[in-house]
Amino acid sequence: MNGRLLPWTGTDGKPCYLVGDGEGHVSRLADQIESLHLGMADGLLAHAAALLAERHVARDELRYLAARLTESLRDVKRVAESRGARLPRDYGGPPGPSSGRPQRNGGVGPR
Numbered sequence: 001m002n003g004r005l006l007p008w009t010g011t012d013g014k015p016c017y018l019v020g021d022g023e024g025h026v027s028r029l030a031d032q033i034e035s036l037h038l039g040m041a042d043g044l045l046a047h048a049a050a051l052l053a054e055r056h057v058a059r060d061e062l063r064y065l066a067a068r069l070t071e072s073l074r075d076v077k078r079v080a081e082s083r084g085a086r087l088p089r090d091y092g093g094p095p096g097p098s099s100g101r102p103q104r105n106g107g108v109g110p111r
Contacts, residue, residue, distance in 0.1 A: 005082035007033045007075065022086075034082070037075040044072050 003017035009029055010016050018026050048065055051057055 004030065005078065005085060006030050007037060007078055007082065012102050030082075037072070037079055041072045044068055071087045 003019040004022065004027065006016040006018055006026075008016060018030065020027065051061065051065055097108060
């Protein structure tokens with residue numbers, strides 16, 4: 001599908017896309033939410049490092065941390081997918097079938 005992958009899902013959990021020039025209100029809102037997701041991930045990583053540096057941590061604390069890290073990783077992955085899909089092919093966008101660039105599975109596409 002063409003369009004920008006938005007940093008939220010629909011009510012049914014399916015991805016939401018925005019088709020347009022990237023200059024409207026929804027695009028700006030998506031940019032703000034992406035920034036929020038990335039900032040929250042930074043804070044969570046700092047919290048995780050501090051918690052894991054402690055000698056004794058309760059199991060419930062670790063489970064809570066794992067749940068928040070999972071949520072954050074899901075959000076950051078969506079941001080990366082959205083931004084990667086918007087890169088021009090010349091600057092690292094998704095490789096095409098005849099690009100000769102490495103594919104996700106580690107192989108090289110046809111030349």
